[in-house]
Amino acid sequence: MTKVTHYINGRNTPxxxxxxxxxxxxxxxxxxxxxxxxxxxxxxxxxxxxxAYPAWSEMSALKRSRILFNFRALLETHMDELxxxxxLEHGKVLExxxxxxxxxxxxxxxxxxxxxxxxGEISEQIALGIDAWSLNxxxxxxxxxxxxxxxxxxxxxxxxxxxxxxxxxxxxxxxKDPSSTLRIAELLTEAGLxxxxxxxxxxxxxxxxxxxxxxxxxxxxFVGSTPVAEYIYxxxxxxxxxxxxxxxxxxxxxxxxxxxxxxxxxSLMGAAYGSAGERCMAISVAVAVGEIxxxxxxxxxxxxxxxxxxxxxxxxMEMGPLVTRDHLDKVKSYVDKGEEEGAKLIVDGRSVSAKxxxxxxxxxxxxxxxxxxxxxRDEIFGPVLSVVRVKDYSAAVQxxxxxxxxxxxAIFTQNGDAARQFCHEIQVGMVGVNVPIPxxxxxxxxxxxxRSLFGPLHVHGPDGVRFYTRRKAITARWPTGLRCDPDFVxxxxx
Ligand code: NAD
Numbered sequence: 001m002t003k004v005t006h007y008i009n010g011r012n013t014p015x016x017x018x019x020x021x022x023x024x025x026x027x028x029x030x031x032x033x034x035x036x037x038x039x040x041x042x043x044x045x046x047x048x049x050x051x052a053y054p055a056w057s058e059m060s061a062l063k064r065s066r067i068l069f070n071f072r073a074l075l076e077t078h079m080d081e082l083x084x085x086x087x088l089e090h091g092k093v094l095e096x097x098x099x100x101x102x103x104x105x106x107x108x109x110x111x112x113x114x115x116x117x118x119x120g121e122i123s124e125q126i127a128l129g130i131d132a133w134s135l136n137x138x139x140x141x142x143x144x145x146x147x148x149x150x151x152x153x154x155x156x157x158x159x160x161x162x163x164x165x166x167x168x169x170x171x172x173x174x175x176k177d178p179s180s181t182l183r184i185a186e187l188l189t190e191a192g193l194x195x196x197x198x199x200x201x202x203x204x205x206x207x208x209x210x211x212x213x214x215x216x217x218x219x220x221x222f223v224g225s226t227p228v229a230e231y232i233y234x235x236x237x238x239x240x241x242x243x244x245x246x247x248x249x250x251x252x253x254x255x256x257x258x259x260x261x262x263x264x265x266x267s268l269m270g271a272a273y274g275s276a277g278e279r280c281m282a283i284s285v286a287v288a289v290g291e292i293x294x295x296x297x298x299x300x301x302x303x304x305x306x307x308x309x310x311x312x313x314x315x316x317m318e319m320g321p322l323v324t325r326d327h328l329d330k331v332k333s334y335v336d337k338g339e340e341e342g343a344k345l346i347v348d349g350r351s352v353s354a355k356x357x358x359x360x361x362x363x364x365x366x367x368x369x370x371x372x373x374x375x376x377r378d379e380i381f382g383p384v385l386s387v388v389r390v391k392d393y394s395a396a397v398q399x400x401x402x403x404x405x406x407x408x409x410a411i412f413t414q415n416g417d418a419a420r421q422f423c424h425e426i427q428v429g430m431v432g433v434n435v436p437i438p439x440x441x442x443x444x445x446x447x448x449x450x451r452s453l454f455g456p457l458h459v460h461g462p463d464g465v466r467f468y469t470r471r472k473a474i475t476a477r478w479p480t481g482l483r484c485d486p487d488f489v490x491x492x493x494x
Contacts, residue, residue: 002032004178007185009048010195020175025091025321026311028357034178037203042210045199049141049168050216052196057138057166061115070191072108082180089177091320092275093312104156106442107460111160117465130477136469138166139218143211147224148174148323149278155181158221161464171200176323178202212236226451233454244455248379249407253283254396256413257290264412265299271436272385273363276319281408281437286387287396293389297367304347304363321359328359331382335364338375344368401427407448410436
């Protein structure tokens with residue numbers, strides 16, 4: 001049984017009694033316990049981050065960047081070990097876990113360019129003998145709160161850029177799969193990161209609320225479900241903090257009548273069922289435009305029925321279990337609800353659950369789903385794909401624009417005009433053209449619209465640097481002896 005505690009001031013830290021079970025979702029067995037931090041334990045991490053801030057923020061950006069280079073190398077060396085930790089607690093297949101680490105590593109690579117990214121702007125001679133420039137400076141102690149579905153990648157959307165900018169960091173990972181994030185903390189220390197710059201506090205609402213309200217925390221990055229994202233945004237803002245809070249999703253893929261069907265089907269299989277649908281960019285709705293619906297269902301059905309579902313550590317598996325028994329029950333209850341509300345269940349994955357001790361559900365496929373149905377409105381976060389049929393392109397756009405979520409979407413077509421118009425008018429933050437999961441690369445920023453994001457700035461890329469820095473504008477004149485009288489009117493450049 002593993003015991004997962006906290007990582008404060010460069011070392012694993014003993015924790016108080018409150019704890020919660022960690023499960024291997026592929027076997028259903030309890031494999032360890034994670035500590036749930038008290039207020040005072042969380043305050044200890046804040047104090048460590050505060051103490052580390054002056055020296056860290058004064059270190060040159062180049063030196064900070066060199067530590068991130070070391071960390072990047074360690075991530076590569078420890079890729080297999082980290083991937084296994086993810087699979088053992090999350091359930092996703094091993095290759096997918098490695099893919100997640102790679103996407104996080106790319107943010108580290110972006111952050112190593114921090115000397116360049118922090119550069120400000122300068123205007124010489126804004127008036128006679130006067131120059132103006134702007135600086136980007138760090139904020140202080142910042143916190144990140146992450147969801148279960150990407151225990152390595154989502155923290156790495158946040159802390160590499162935050163610490164590269166000169167901030168110190170407190171990470172509160174998901175209590176469902178915390179081990180890989182804790183291992184990351186150890187690797188950062190091994191890379192040469194000074195103690196206290198990166199701390200991990202495991203826990204639940206008690207730890208989160210302490211971070212949201214503590215006067216020494218300057219900013220909070222959150223990724224998780226929409227109700228919690230909204231709560232985090234409101235609470236932390238009320239306490240004077242800068243916040244970015246990314247929430248849930250319901251991502252549609254529009255299938256135009258001229259789309260390449262083989263490409264559509266293989267893209268949908270990966271995007272809907274990869275990681276058992278537990279991705280915020282998973283496609284959960286296929287919008288069949290015109291007459292393509294019957295053919296689409298015909299091609300999808302055998303593929304969904306034959307998905308290789310099993311322990312993610314075994315080679316050749318395409319889909320692992322869901323993260324917890326509670327989540328499995330919740331997703332199954334959505335499948336029940338879909339049937340009750342009149343959607344046509346083409347493939348029923350519930351039979352897979354009965355045969356296993358782990359939290360498995362086979363792929364589920366619904367046809368004739370309509371916008372009023374619960375399975376259309378809610379984020380299910382499981383291997384359940386709904387096909388909605390619409391008469392034309394405009395109806396597809398209207399459907400997507402009226403949905404409360406706006407994280408990702410895609411259009412599959414061979415028509416450049418339709419694709420271009422779609423990119424222009426769709427009310428969604430990340431758009432794919434013949435690309436099913438359009439997750440922006442680390443050097444661009446990631447974020448949704450509508451109820452998928454609270455706050456003005458997206459994560460990583462240029463928005464990440466903006467979020468973790470504040471601007472200072474400086475106007476300077478050196479004495480020349482020419483203008484020593486006081487000015488009583490608003491200065492202008494003339
Ligand atoms: P969650 O909202 O339940 O938990 C996220 C984090 O918030 C965890 O660290 C958890 O401990 C904490 N938390 C939970 N309830 C809380 C409360 N009442 N008060 C304070 N803190 C609380 O999310 P999850 O189930 O771990 O993750 C799945 C969700 O995350 C999905 O909705 C998914 O779409 C979303 N997600 C979004 C993105 C994105 O980029 N938009 C990315 C990944 C996941």
